[in-house]
Amino acid sequence: MSKMGATRDGYGEALLELASNPKVVVLEADLGKSTKSLHFRKAHPERTVSCGIGEQNMLLVGAGLAASGYIPFASTFAIFTERAFEQMRNGVARPNLAVHVCGSHGGTHTGTDGSSAQSIEDLAIYRTLPNVIVMHPSDVVSTKQLTMQLAATGSPSYTRTARNKTPVLYEGREDEIKIGKGIVLKEGSDVAIIACGVMVSQSLMAAEALAADGINATVVDMHTLKPLDGELVDRLVSSCGAIVTAEDHNVIGGLGGAVAEHLTANTFAPLERVGVQDRFGESGQADEMLEVMQISAPYIAAAAKKAMARKG
C-alpha cells in the first residue's frame, strides 16, 4: 500500500511555508478547518481575515488586498467559490489582480455530502476567464509545490483540492513540479492518458491493467489546465497517436475540453474523454462515486482501447 495524503493538506502546508513572506494574507469563509488554512490562522492570526460565510465579499476583499500589494490566498469549498463567479470575473480576473482561490472538496470524490457539494463544473468556468491560472493537482506533495509557486506568478488563480486521500506520487521529486508543465509518470507508445487530480492515480492503475493486455500506455499528470501544456499534448499525439483524458469533472469544459480544443486547433488524434457524463452526483463513498460516475480505472482502460481502435 503506497503512502496516502490529501491534497488539501498540501495547500495548508504551503500556506505555512509562504508565511515567511509578510505580504501573504489568508482569507477564510468559515471553512478553514476543512480547506486547511487553519494552520496559517493559528500561526498568523494577524494576517488571517475571517469573511464569515460570505464568499462574494471574500473574493473582493482579496482583490483590494492584491491591489495594495498583498498576496491573498482565499479558500472555501470548490462549490461555494462558484457563487462568487462574477466577483472573480469582474473584480479579480478583469483587473488581473493576483488573488489565489483554492476550492477544496471538488468533484464527486467528495462523497457523502452529496450532489450539492460535488463541484463538477469549477474547472470549466474558471478556465473561461482570461488571466486566470487553473490547476487541479493530484497529490499532497505537488499541491504544496504548486501552491507555493503561485505566490510569485502575479496572476490570479483557481486551484481545486480534494478532501479524500490519494496516493503520494512526488515525494523526493519536488523539483519536477512546475506550473504549466505536465508530468509524464509512465512512458508508453500505444495510447496516452492525460489526467488531473484524483484521476491520476486511477490512470496509473488503468495503465497497469492495460500492460497486462500487452498495451503500453503513457500517463501524464496535467495538474495545470490553464495554461495547458500544449507542447506536451503535441508530443503525445506523435508518440502515441491516441489520447484519453480522465477527470472527476463534467466532460464539458474541463481537462477533456481543454485537450479537445488544443487538438482541434493543432494536430489531430482520436480522443476519448473519461469524466462525469453531464449529470449531477449523489451521496456515496469516494470510491463508490468513481464507479457510479464510471470514471474509475477500468473505465479509463476501456476508453484507452476505444481510442486506440480509432487510430487511422
Added chain:
Amino acid sequence: MADTDELKELARKCRVHIVNMVYRAQAGHPGGSLSEIDLLVGLYKTTLRVRPDDPDWDDRDRFILSKGHASPGMYAILAEMGFISEKDLESYRVLGGVCQGHVDMKWCPGVDFSAGSLGMGLSFGMGSAIAGRLAGSERQIYVMLGDGEIQEGSVWEAAMAATHHELGNLNVILDRNRIQNDDFCETQMRMFDIPAKWKAFGWNVKEIDGHNMDEVVEGMNFLSSTNDGPSILIAHTVKGHGVSFMADNPAFHGAAPNDEQYAQAMAELGEVKA
C-alpha cells in the same frame, strides 16, 4: 480648507464636462453623475490625499466609485485635478480611450478599482482598508455607493464584515438620489429606513444634503475624522441635479441629451456657446 464658492464653481464646471461627455458619446449615465458631483468635488478638494502626478503613490487615500457607471462625474473631477487632461474626456466610450464606459483601473490614472458591476466596491474597499492597516498606514478608504446599488446582497456581506473587523479607515458615501435604472427606488425595491439599517450593522452614520457644499465639506470631515469603526455619509441628492429636465427624472439615468436638450443644458449651466 477650500472656499465653498470655489468648490461650487468647480462643481459647475464638472457638470459641464459631464453633459459634454454624454452628449458627445450619445450614451452614458448623466443622472447619477450629476447627483454625485458635489460630493466628489468636496471629497477630492478638501479631504482625499492623492498625488495627480504620482497616481500610484502607495500611501494615497483610495477612492472607489462602486457605482461605476456614473463615470462621467469621476472623469470630470479627475480632469480638474490633473490626473487626466480635458482632452482625455473626449475619449469617453470611444475605442481605446482612457475614459472607458465604466471606470477601469487598467485604463485610467487615478481610478482605484474597475467597477461597473454593482455591489463590488465596498468589498474591494474593505480589502484596501485591511491592507492599509497591515501596512501601518493612516490612509483612508472612501467608497461611493448608489442607493439602488445597496439592493445587492453582497453589499451587506461587506457591511457586516467591516464592523466585525473594526475598520475605522473605511468610509462610505451613499449617493441617495432615489432613482435607479428602471424607475424610482421606491417602485423597484423599497428600502425603508436606510440610516437605521447601517446603524444596526454597527456603522457610524451621518446624513447631509448632498448639494449643499457647506454640508458636503462638513460630511467629508466627519468621514476622515471618525475612525472608531467604519462610517457612512448618507447624502440626500437629486438625480440629474443642475439640469432642469434631467432632475429627478428616471429617463436620464442612462440617456444622452439630443441637440436641443444639450443647448438648454449648457445654457442652464452657464456655458452658452458663442
